[in-house]
Amino acid sequence: MTAASIRARLRAEMTDEIKAAARRHLATDGANLSLRAVARELGMASSAVYRYFASRDELLTALIIDAYDALGAAAEAAAEQGSWLAVCHAVRDWALANPHEWALIYGSPVPGYQAPSDTVGPAIRVILALGRVVQEAAAAGRVEIGRPVGGRLGAELAGVAERAAPGVPPQLVARCMAGWIHCCGAVSAELFGQLNNTIDERREFFEFQMRGAMSWIGIR
Amino acid sequence: MTAASIRARLRAEMTDEIKAAARRHLATDGANLSLRAVARELGMASSAVYRYFASRDELLTALIIDAYDALGAAAEAAAEQGSWLAVCHAVRDWALANPHEWALIYGSPVPGYQAPSDTVGPAIRVILALGRVVQEAAAAGRVEIGRPVGGRLGAELAGVAERAAPGVPPQLVARCMAGWIHCCGAVSAELFGQLNNTIDERREFFEFQMRGAMSWIGIR
DNA sequence: CGCCGTCAAGAGCAGTGCTCTCGGTATGGC
């Protein structure tokens, strides 16, 4: 172990500690994260944090990437079961356990913040996991393929299908994306208070919706 | 016209002017609205704004209520056509025209902000409009009623149906709510950048999704 | 006319993101 690597390790540890403190603050204060408060909690000057993150936005970006990765990992683990519904529930469970991080990645984007390209990789893990589940189901003959989509949208979907899941009919890709969007919407609706004073049986209602999405997609 | 009413009118005009300026700032700077910047634009001291809104949150609440009302009005106007799809498109069109206000009401809630009860009235106008459309369609025999929902969710849905749309089967109410949630999710996904680099034919894809929701709900 | 409610303005407080500078420490090349 060379000296340089010691330094690098210390730096990585400090970076992780800052992120952990930031996550804690995120859980209590919400999205308007105060860099100074994080520094205070760690007992260091606010300016020292800038040695590790060039700006508050960069810290947020790191948290966003971590959140995407954590959600993606949870979804991929659930996808092992080969069940669309299991993935949806895994997503919802993760969101309920980490509501502020869900808001960070699927809520309104912070103004002026432009997602760097580093985020797209972790961001698509969930939809890819869902896609694999459906692909397997389709290979096993458990999916009913719907009518093709025409027009320019159809052509565009064909391109998307070719890039993301070669061999899968574009209309199935489209329905998967729609199902995933419905899943996101259902989780956000529950988390952001749209169901307050209306639905208490949150989990059942979520499953009801996702079963509906499945039936429309054509998963048997 | 008594003096008191002159005062009241001036006050109302000033309030409207502040809200208009705030909306302008919202459109450019996003959700982190600066009360001082609004005051600067109006050429008055920041403290003067507090004569009209007790706090920044109160100003935001006023904007939220206005946004709900504007969206609700757009939805209700579209509902006159009796078409579920038209209402969805009206919602999306409004959101595209007022993206920051959409984010304000359907994005991540600002931390520490508790929606006052004044907001629930305007908030439910859209879903009520959708409900009326489906109710009319059902009365005309254009809706296929699905299987009933059992369990505690079924009982809860029965209560919701009784309060919001007496006579409508609970499972239809549930599917309407799910469709509305899917609509919100689709609009948010488009607005918040989830479709970037994937789908360019936004309108077609949105309609594809909403037609899917309709078919699952059972609207013919 | 005088009173009082309403309004706007300014100063001020605590907090924020971020920059710059300054000292101290440890790293890596000689």
Place this chain on the structure above:
DNA sequence: GCCATACCGAGAGCACTGCTCTTGACGGCG
């Protein structure tokens, strides 16, 4: 082993924020 160098932490400082308090002025009403 020595020293330049890179790195790191702390502090001061700037411009900004939300919000409060005080002060002064205007104008309708008794």
